[in-house]
Amino acid sequence: MSIKNLFKIALNALLRNKFRAFLTMLGIIIGVASVITMLGIGEGSKVSIQQQIAGMGLNLVTVVPGSQQRGGVQFGASTMQSLKETDVDVILADCPAVQAATPEVRGNGQAVFGALNWPTSLYGENLSYLQIRERSVVSGRMFTDRELSGAGKVCLLGQTVVKNLFGEGADPVGQVIRFKKIPFLVIGVLDPKGLNTFGQDQDDLILAPFTTVQKRVQAITWVQSIYTSAIDSKSTELAAAQITETLRRHHKIKASDQDDFTIRNQTQLLSTFSSVSNILTVLLGAIAGISLLVGGIGIMNIMYVSVTERTREIGLRMAIGGKGRDILMQFLAESMLLSITGGIIGIMVGIAASKIIGSAMAWPIVVLPGSEILSFAVCTVIGVFFGWYPAKKASNLDPIDALRYE
Amino acid sequence: MKNLIEIIKLKKDYYVGEVTVHALKGVDMVVTEGEFVAIMGASGSGKSTMLNIIGCLDKPTLGDYILDGINISGLSKNELASYRNKKLGFVFQTYNLLPRTTALDNVELPLMYNSAVKSKERRERALAALESVGLSDRIYHKPNQLSGGQQQRVAIARSLVNDPVVILADEATGNLDTRTSYEIMALFQELNSKGKTVVFVTHEPDIAKCATRNIIFKDGVILRESVVRDRTNAREMLASMPVEVD
Known part of the structure; x- marks a missing residue:
């Protein structure tokens, strides 16, 4: 069977149950949109902190008086006149x-x-x-x-x-x-x-x-x-x-003595804040990733129910010449169409949500250019991964039994 | 006339748990081109098993089945599938149309699995098949908008669209009232008169009388074969029946 026919068959099958297809996609839409938005918020916070620290002067190296020990007594740094x-x-x-x-x-x-x-x-x-x-x-x-x-x-x-x-x-x-x-x-x-x-x-x-x-x-x-x-x-x-x-x-400090000053630079500050916002990004991304996974399982569930519900249809398709491979490909194509369409809608929703949150919070929400591609790839993989088992089940049906299925 | 279907010493066993069921116990049978054969028998007689094997949906345990000059006993599952696609047309008792799909798309379906047929040709052939069953005015109707008889005619159009060497019908009138049954039989007779070979499984003797030859199965063997003498002309039968008024 040609790829064109394959996708036509899969699309027709999905269009027969538009509302169900939409609900199934909804899981993926929400998953992808939240991945993009969450990564955007995480990245946005990082950029915002970087901008502010850079605004204080990224090249800045500060020298302040350090604490000093005299005769075993530690003196407070603020009192120093060093x-x-x-x-x-x-x-x-x-x-x-x-x-x-x-x-x-x-x-x-x-x-x-x-x-x-x-x-x-x-x-x-x-x-x-x-x-x-x-x-x-x-x-x-x-x-x-x-x-x-x-x-x-x-x-x-x-x-x-x-x-x-x-x-x-x-x-x-x-x-x-x-x-x-x-x-x-x-x-x-x-x-x-x-x-x-x-x-x-x-x-x-x-x-x-x-x-x-x-x-x-x-x-x-x-x-x-x-x-x-x-x-x-x-x-x-x-x-x-x-x-x-x-x-x-x-200051003529002996090699054995402590400095009487302390040096700070902004890179230390920057790296501290960056690591905090990296943790934030990972955390948000993980939560969003879980929702994407749940969306994928939703697809698997629907495809699984669909195979059972459409047993007679599968039997018919086999009787009129559909090979096991054709049936497998049809169900894979259906789950991929669901996940990829859901993914594309999710990317658009995610970008829109990022823009809205960004303008509402006056916070630079950065949509990472990689995150759309990543989400898209993940959707395709989800489609294949979660569609595989139900599709395999469909393709292994015996046409005689499938045609008699009540 | 050449032998379209040749069945030689065919046996079919099923294994249900540890019990072996001998569904067919050595059947010899020939269907020549242009015949209209009705296979009859009680349930469990092996007639459905026979039809499944003729339809290349199942393979014999022993013996040979030669369809249109090719011994299908040695073919793989995929070869059987493409054989079904090119040589056979199926009509089922329950129509098996795709729900929420137009008659035209339903009829096009077998050709979707034949990559040699392009979409334009597919459409033309589906339209021609629907015309030959008298449903040209219903091509965009979906199954739930069609009566049982019309649905079965869509199914017949679907079985014709790939120009098969033989049409196999499994209790095709089983779900229909008498009048509609004869309408369907009239259609089969018309197709047969144009040269299509038809193998028809039924348990209704009246319907079987529309065929040219009857084969009666019992307990996995052929009990009796007979050429139908006073064959019923379904068209005339319909004319003699009172028209139902709803």
Whole structure:
């Protein structure tokens, strides 16, 4: 029998029971659609986390003071004054994997403009800050070298601070605000960045030269952390190693002693989050896979019932010249038509569902290009696998018995 | 006339559990081209077994069966299937039409299993077969829209569509009332008069009288063979019967 006739026979047989065929397909439709949607959600969460971490600067390598042991007593890291402005210079000079570095000095306090005030954080940085943290100035300008060395009382505001001190959409450039009673001239506004992965508002800050914050606001001699940027995202480990080596030498730490600083990079963070979202994807995919399997068993069940119900038809087909192989192929073709049609509809439903969920949750749902092909292949395999046993049973019937079947 | 069916010392045993049932115990029989043979006998006489073997649905335990010059005793299951497809036409007591399928598609069915026949030819031959049974105006009707007699005529059209050397009918009038039975027999006689060989199994003597020859089975052997003398003309019989008014 030709393939064309085979599929015509199978299709006619299915069309005789349209509603049943649809219900059988429904299992596959739901299975495939959920596989695509679930993998999409899993992948979407991964991409979303990656984007946010990359937004914080994927090349970022952070140096913070580490805990220190003196005379057997462990001191808390936050009390340490081990990082100095000069550390930044030696890092830049001796670490070829580092392309930029800035010291950071922070201070919390109330920013005041006119009758309005807002609690926020003042960040003292150098000129490399924008490059390292991947930020930009949307209005006004960055502070200059001269303002940095002269501890100029200038600042740039984050969007949240602008909103709370000046109102939505206002341009604060040229105004003077006060932070801990010290007047600062607003020279620029930073780009909006939204919340980070941890729910922290990245726009709630005031940026100023670190010299100003260190000397005029905090009156300290050390820096609280150093942010550096590796030459590319693959070199963060190398940069961390070079910084460790440089700082140990510069701080004159003996080989037997611990570091007096700690280095963190975003790749560690990224890999932690990626592994979490990978687990999520596997979990969702497994649940969806089970529903696909249940759909496949549904096909097997219907095909099995169908073979029994259509015993006389099988007998007739054999009597008029259908070979065992023809009958086998017919039932296989029927189950494959069910599973493949169901699979195609499922893929469309899955993509549509992903789009709807994506827009409803404002979450980037990524339909993996492989997932449609995978689902399609799985459907075909399901059709053959679950159709085989009932089809084999049909093809082994004896035509005489089958024709007499009541 | 050449011998279309030749059965020589044919035996058929069934094994039911440990008991051997001798369904046919040495049958010799010949059907020549253009004959209309009615096989009769009580149930258990072996007539159905005989028809199954003639229909290539079953193989003899011993002996030979030569159909259209080929000894089918040595053929494989698949060879038997394609033999049935090309040489034989079946008509059953219960019609065995595919439900929810038009008369035309039902008649086309045997040709679907013959890859040499293309779809255009298949359609033409099915239409011709339906015309020859007088159902040209019912080609798109489904079995549940047809009466019993019409369904059986679709089944006869299906048995004709592959132009078989012999049509085998198993109690083809068993489910029909007397009048419709004679309508069907008239159709068989008409086909026979055009040269089709018909082998017909029945247990109704009146129906058997429409054939040219009767073979009576009893306990697995042929009890009696007789040429039908005053053969019933089903068409005339119908004319003499009162038309039923619903």
